[in-house]
Amino acid sequence: MLFNTSEFAVFFFIVLVAYWAVHKWMNVRNMVLLAANWYFYNNLHYTFPFYLLGMILVGYTFAHLIQGKEEKATRKGILATGIVILGFGLTYIKYSKLILGNIAGMEQWQASALHIIVPLGISYYTFSSIGYIVDVYRRRLPAERNLLTYAAYISFFPHLLSGPIPSSVTVLPQFTKISIPTLARIEHSVGEIVWGLFKKMVIAAHAEKVVNYCYARYDDLDGSTVFLGVMLFNLYLYADFSAYSDIARGVGRLMGIELTQNFKMPHFSRNPGEFWRRWHTSLRKWMLDYLYLPLGGNRGGMGKYILSILFIFTFSGLWHGANMTFVCWGLLNGIYFIPYILTDSLTRYKDAPAAGRLLPPVKVAGQIAFTFLLTTLSRIFFRAPDMTVAKGLIHKIFSASFLRLPLKMVYTKVAMFIPLLAFEWVQREKDYVLQLSRKHMWVRVAGYIIVVILICLLYKKQNASEYYYFKF
Amino acid sequence: MKKSIIAGLLAASVSITGCGGSSSGEGHISEEQSRKTREMLAESKRNAQQVEKLNELYKETPDQILFENNGQNSAVYKELQQRYKDQLAELKKSVEATGAKFIVAIITPEVGVAISDFTRYGHPFIRQACNELGVEYYDLGPALATQKPTVITQMPRDGHWSKVGAVFLADQLEPIITKYKDHRSTAVYKDSERPETFGDLAPSTEEVLDGGKDMPYKVVANAQGLRMDHDVVFPKKKQHVLFLGGSQFYSPFLDNEFIATSVLAQRHPDIEMMNAGMIAGCTDDFLSLWEEKSKYSEPDVVIMQTNGTDITDLFFTNRNHLARSKKPYEPSPVEEAYFMNRFRR
Numbered sequence: 001m002l003f004n005t006s007e008f009a010v011f012f013f014i015v016l017v018a019y020w021a022v023h024k025w026m027n028v029r030n031m032v033l034l035a036a037n038w039y040f041y042n043n044l045h046y047t048f049p050f051y052l053l054g055m056i057l058v059g060y061t062f063a064h065l066i067q068g069k070e071e072k073a074t075r076k077g078i079l080a081t082g083i084v085i086l087g088f089g090l091t092y093i094k095y096s097k098l099i100l101g102n103i104a105g106m107e108q109w110q111a112s113a114l115h116i117i118v119p120l121g122i123s124y125y126t127f128s129s130i131g132y133i134v135d136v137y138r139r140r141l142p143a144e145r146n147l148l149t150y151a152a153y154i155s156f157f158p159h160l161l162s163g164p165i166p167s168s169v170t171v172l173p174q175f176t177k178i179s180i181p182t183l184a185r186i187e188h189s190v191g192e193i194v195w196g197l198f199k200k201m202v203i204a205a206h207a208e209k210v211v212n213y214c215y216a217r218y219d220d221l222d223g224s225t226v227f228l229g230v231m232l233f234n235l236y237l238y239a240d241f242s243a244y245s246d247i248a249r250g251v252g253r254l255m256g257i258e259l260t261q262n263f264k265m266p267h268f269s270r271n272p273g274e275f276w277r278r279w280h281t282s283l284r285k286w287m288l289d290y291l292y293l294p295l296g297g298n299r300g301g302m303g304k305y306i307l308s309i310l311f312i313f314t315f316s317g318l319w320h321g322a323n324m325t326f327v328c329w330g331l332l333n334g335i336y337f338i339p340y341i342l343t344d345s346l347t348r349y350k351d352a353p354a355a356g357r358l359l360p361p362v363k364v365a366g367q368i369a370f371t372f373l374l375t376t377l378s379r380i381f382f383r384a385p386d387m388t389v390a391k392g393l394i395h396k397i398f399s400a401s402f403l404r405l406p407l408k409m410v411y412t413k414v415a416m417f418i419p420l421l422a423f424e425w426v427q428r429e430k431d432y433v434l435q436l437s438r439k440h441m442w443v444r445v446a447g448y449i450i451v452v453i454l455i456c457l458l459y460k461k462q463n464a465s466e467y468y469y470f471k472f
Numbered sequence: 473m474k475k476s477i478i479a480g481l482l483a484a485s486v487s488i489t490g491c492g493g494s495s496s497g498e499g500h501i502s503e504e505q506s507r508k509t510r511e512m513l514a515e516s517k518r519n520a521q522q523v524e525k526l527n528e529l530y531k532e533t534p535d536q537i538l539f540e541n542n543g544q545n546s547a548v549y550k551e552l553q554q555r556y557k558d559q560l561a562e563l564k565k566s567v568e569a570t571g572a573k574f575i576v577a578i579i580t581p582e583v584g585v586a587i588s589d590f591t592r593y594g595h596p597f598i599r600q601a602c603n604e605l606g607v608e609y610y611d612l613g614p615a616l617a618t619q620k621p622t623v624i625t626q627m628p629r630d631g632h633w634s635k636v637g638a639v640f641l642a643d644q645l646e647p648i649i650t651k652y653k654d655h656r657s658t659a660v661y662k663d664s665e666r667p668e669t670f671g672d673l674a675p676s677t678e679e680v681l682d683g684g685k686d687m688p689y690k691v692v693a694n695a696q697g698l699r700m701d702h703d704v705v706f707p708k709k710k711q712h713v714l715f716l717g718g719s720q721f722y723s724p725f726l727d728n729e730f731i732a733t734s735v736l737a738q739r740h741p742d743i744e745m746m747n748a749g750m751i752a753g754c755t756d757d758f759l760s761l762w763e764e765k766s767k768y769s770e771p772d773v774v775i776m777q778t779n780g781t782d783i784t785d786l787f788f789t790n791r792n793h794l795a796r797s798k799k800p801y802e803p804s805p806v807e808e809a810y811f812m813n814r815f816r817r
Binding site (some may be wrong): 209210212213216217299407408409 | 678679680681682686687688689690727729730
């Protein structure tokens with residue numbers, strides 16, 4: 001059940017009515033939510049909710065075991081065991097092919113050989129479960145006593161399949177409170193949902209097949225077309241993934257649950273550090289809290305700092321998939337940091353780029369363009385099915401054919417993103433992209449209606465196209 | 473002021489009563505056209521409803537059982553063969569009436585162990601029908617049998633031509649092109665007679681399709697709905713060769729520049745290679761396309777691709793599912809009997 005389907009609209013309407021009808025009774029409310037989550041996940045495959053249930057029980061039990069002990073070593077031991085158990089499923093299902101496939105006599109034990117279906121969203125709820133027990137271990141929050149509350153939190157359908165990976169400290173407590181959305185919050189939700197639908201159903205839908213074409217037929221194309229194809233994928237991925245996150249946030253807020261903002265207009269970043277503070281921020285925060293900082297972060301000298309960065313990005317690559325291409329993608333993104341670290345120019349910007357101005361100064365425009373180029377080049381590895389294709393794409397891009405005119409079909413699709421990015425640029429200092437006039441309600445309503453009309457007019461039906469990040 | 477008001481009223485009265493000569497005539501034509509359009513829309517709606525009804529009543533399409541008793545004693549298969557032969561004869565007659573040369577090319581990538589009953593029983597009949605009707609045919613089967621399927625097609629992912637296969641197909645068609653390079657048709661149509669398109673592709677499009685197999689390919693259609701990257705001009709300045717056929721000519725999963733007709737066009741810039749290939753077409757579709765659209769492209773040579781599935785595709789349930797005409801196909805008594813016996817017993 002995809003967010004951009006009428007089936008989901010009906011499902012969500014029913015859930016929303018039932019949810020608010022019983023909102024005064026916390027347990028009943030969470031029970032309604034749990035039933036909705038189960039139905040939502042069961043819709044994909046009947047076995048998936050059982051796997052999720054197992055994860056919930058393990059997470060819940062280990063959090064209480066940790067909380068019940070005072071001795072640090074014991075707590076640490078329980079935490080480690082919990083992480084191993086919670087991480088086993090993800091590791092086995094996603095990585096057994098990589099690990100066992102290369103060990104003689106062990107091939108038959110791979111998950112794929114045993115026909116185990118990869119539960120969609122497994123990476124996300126594994127990470128949120130691990131994050132929760134670590135937070136309990138760190139005493140950042142008490143173990144949730146009510147199993148129902150905890151289950152509703154982990155399996156919450158808006159973030160179940162593609163995040164944002166919730167932070168237990170900020171999101172879990174919301175499942176124990178009643179937070180009736182104000183009119184402003186409802187409007188915020190509508191704005192995010194409408195904008196998300198626009199990005200998915202119009203922008204991403206029109207780009208998807210051309211992206212697939214460029215990656216599949218790169219051998220027949222000129223370097224210029226291949227480069228634009230990779231750039232198109234970079235933009236498509238943003239439209240597709242941020243659309244999901246926007247809709248998830250909008251849907252969550254209508255139920256009184258505030259989820260993490262996963263995207264903050266990342267293509268206006270001035271360096272790779274800023275990019276990662278704006279792109280898939282929930283994964284970055286998870287990595288930061290549970291890997292990077294425990295590893296020492298930027299303390300302990302420049303060498304250790306660089307090594308930590310490389311490790312984190314390689315880990316992030318592996319989180320996306322057990323494939324050498326993802327390792328390269330991760331490493332490359334880590335390597336991008338090195339010149340900035342060595343020259344001490346990894347500025348932590350607090351303001352939006354060129355805040356208060358319509359156009360950026362040349363220096364800022366150059367920084368944005370260069371960062372965009374770096375992320376685009378890394379997408380070669382992110383989308384290529386294997387290293388042979390990745391090498392082929394690089395070979396094409398850095399060939400003489402780069403100077404030829406690209407295919408019209410490809411550059412017109414890239415051009416399609418210009419109005420989107422231009423609008424986001426204008427809105428870059430707002431809380432969300434479709435935040436229009438604060439004063440005049442009719443301006444805002446007209447804005448939403450225009451976007452809805454555009455969706456209806458320009459909607460392109462995709463071939464059962466899931467959101468790209470479902471596969472992770 | 474007064475004069476101008478009177479003049480205006482007079483003009484209005486002329487307009488209302490229809491006394492103005494030329495405007496009256498135009499109005500009449502326009503009404504006639506809109507009546508025809510309304511009738512056509514109503515007919516197509518009726519047809520769509522009837523097709524839907526037939527598809528509900530008769531869902532299944534025939535399988536290999538159609539070839540019971542080696543296809544020889546199957547009454548329904550014999551009827552489909554006769555239908556195929558009749559359509560072939562009609563197409564030959566209509567093409568030759570324009571002075572164009574009509575040629576049949578029997579093409580299927582099925583070779584060796586991959587040969588299905590459609591080919592096993594279909595091809596001998598097609599050859600026999602061509603002989604009886606005096607149609608010149610080229611059976612590419614023996615030449616294809618010398619090739620590795622994994623080289624000339626995109627197997628195992630798909631059985632249509634690979635780039636190598638498309639060049640191979642062009643090589644096989646080459647003798648036909650050369651042999652008839654001086655042949656010219658006699659039919660010439662006025663611009664007003666010509667339909668907007670000669671093929672069934674959406675005109676003036678450049679898009680990526682993947683056929684649901686995650687094998688994206690680029691389809692370029694010219695303004696006349698043909699799979700080629702430039703428009704055909706009139707009055708024609710060079711020989712026109714029309715390729716009528718199914719997916720073997722359309723060539724899914726290959727970009728335009730790699731398909732056989734493009735290879736031939738590169739080799740023969742003095743000849744207009746017009747590709748009207750369609751997915752899942754058969755003689756019934758080729759005939760209707762020819763009559764409605766393709767003949768107005770003034771081809772000098774028409775090469776029709778066919779194979780054994782074109783015979784079974786004429787079964788009424790196949791037609792109701794696939795026909796480009798979208799007209800309802802009622803079962804004949806023999807088809808009805810076969811259907812009931814096979815699927816409803």
